[in-house]
Amino acid sequence: MTFRVGIIGAGMIGQEHAQRLDQRVSGTQVAGIADMNRDRASHVAAVTSGAGVYASGHDLIAAPDIDAVVVTTWGPAHEEYVLAAIATGKPVFCEKPLATTSAACLRIVDAEVAAGRRLVQVGFMRRSDPGYQAMKQDLDDGMIGEPLLAHCAHRNPSVPDSYTSDMPINDTAVHEFDTMRWLLDEDIAAISVLLPRRSRRASSHLDDPQVLLLETASGVLIDVEVNVNCDYGYDIRCELVGETGTLTLANPERVDIRRTGLDSVRVPADWRARFGRAYDIELQEWANSLAAGQAGGASSWDGYEATAICEAGLTALASRERVTVEARQRPSLYGQPLASPAARA
Numbered sequence: 001m002t003f004r005v006g007i008i009g010a011g012m013i014g015q016e017h018a019q020r021l022d023q024r025v026s027g028t029q030v031a032g033i034a035d036m037n038r039d040r041a042s043h044v045a046a047v048t049s050g051a052g053v054y055a056s057g058h059d060l061i062a063a064p065d066i067d068a069v070v071v072t073t074w075g076p077a078h079e080e081y082v083l084a085a086i087a088t089g090k091p092v093f094c095e096k097p098l099a100t101t102s103a104a105c106l107r108i109v110d111a112e113v114a115a116g117r118r119l120v121q122v123g124f125m126r127r128s129d130p131g132y133q134a135m136k137q138d139l140d141d142g143m144i145g146e147p148l149l150a151h152c153a154h155r156n157p158s159v160p161d162s163y164t165s166d167m168p169i170n171d172t173a174v175h176e177f178d179t180m181r182w183l184l185d186e187d188i189a190a191i192s193v194l195l196p197r198r199s200r201r202a203s204s205h206l207d208d209p210q211v212l213l214l215e216t217a218s219g220v221l222i223d224v225e226v227n228v229n230c231d232y233g234y235d236i237r238c239e240l241v242g243e244t245g246t247l248t249l250a251n252p253e254r255v256d257i258r259r260t261g262l263d264s265v266r267v268p269a270d271w272r273a274r275f276g277r278a279y280d281i282e283l284q285e286w287a288n289s290l291a292a293g294q295a296g297g298a299s300s301w302d303g304y305e306a307t308a309i310c311e312a313g314l315t316a317l318a319s320r321e322r323v324t325v326e327a328r329q330r331p332s333l334y335g336q337p338l339a340s341p342a343a344r345a
């Protein structure tokens with residue numbers, strides 16, 4: 001069976017996902033596009049094999065010829081479309097963040113729990129990245145003993161002027177928040193934010209770089225450098241330090257260039273280049289879950305936890321104090337609470 005997918009939000013990643021779901025992923029075709037900017041919707045529809053343009057996201061969700069929904073609008077509009085999709089019983093893939101406040105995420109969680117089955121997958125694509133998956137496999141296989149520390153860097157070459165001081169946390173490091181919970185199989189208990197010397201490349205309304213210090217429930221310490229004006233490329237790093245060794249995220253570039261006086265690999269230009277394979281795998285897994293009738297991947301609960309960490313991080317940024325992450329109890333629809341280190345051993 002081929003699932004007819006409708007996409008709401010025809011911006012940068014909406015166009016990426018439309019092409020993938022229409023031409024690369026098996027089991028899906030893009031049947032509809034909606035965007036508050038109709039010209040953008042028409043432009044993206046034109047790169048598919050025949051998607052129609054809908055007058056609004058709500059018309060698209062209600063349409064009988066749309067089986068499943070992808071939400072790629074800006075974050076503040078995610079909640080209304082995800083809730084509308086759940087209300088019609090249609091599966092929905094929502095880009096990160098699930099919603100911009102933890103209260104909004106909980107409204108989605110409550111609606112999904114009331115529906116009685118998982119319908120939502122959140123676009124935390126690093127869970128599908130072969131490099132991160134290999135790290136997780138080695139960690140779970142006990143290759144480095146119990147994890148003690150993690151060192152992460154999330155560097156973007158530049159950001160638009162609309163990018164403000166909250167966004168290193170709630171737009172950018174939100175990926176690390178989810179990735180660390182998933183890799184370590186543990187919730188984040190607390191967060192602190194440190195501001196080093198400011199880059200002269202940052203706008204006057206942006207504190208950049210920022211260093212975030214996360215503490216997991218068992219005491220693993222994770223430092224995250226968020227540096228969104230690094231100039232030289234899109235550089236994502238992760239090293240896990242365990243009791244008996246370390247695991248380092250592999251650079252997806254396979255070719256090592258050696259020339260006179262030089263031994264180097266290329267740095268990806270942006271998130272499209274760095275995580276292209278991860279988006280392919282993530283959306284194929286979503287398509288497979290449509291056939292299985294049960295969503296997989298990052299859940300609404302994971303989306304809620306990530307946004308709760310963002311909120312604590314913004315409080316820590318404003319207060320410069322360590323802030324504990326408060327979260328509600330996990331409903332049984334989302335499985336067992338994350339394992340403690342003792343349980344993993």
Ligand code: NAD
Pocket residue numbers: 008009010011012013014034035036037040057072073074075077095096097123124125171271275
């Ligand atoms: P964008 O600004 O390029 O596109 C957003 C689109 O949404 C625009 O075309 C806008 O007109 C439309 N839109 C906004 N509000 C709407 C509404 N209420 N109804 C209908 N259309 C509406 O943004 P983008 O970079 O494509 O990001 C979109 C989402 O994807 C964001 O949540 C962002 O965080 C996420 N994102 C994720 C990744 C990733 O690596 N997973 C990368 C980039 C963006």
Ligand code: ISE
Pocket residue numbers: 156171172175271
């Ligand atoms: C963007 O929205 C993403 O999700 C990218 O993966 C991230 O690197 C970038 O900083 C965000 O703005």
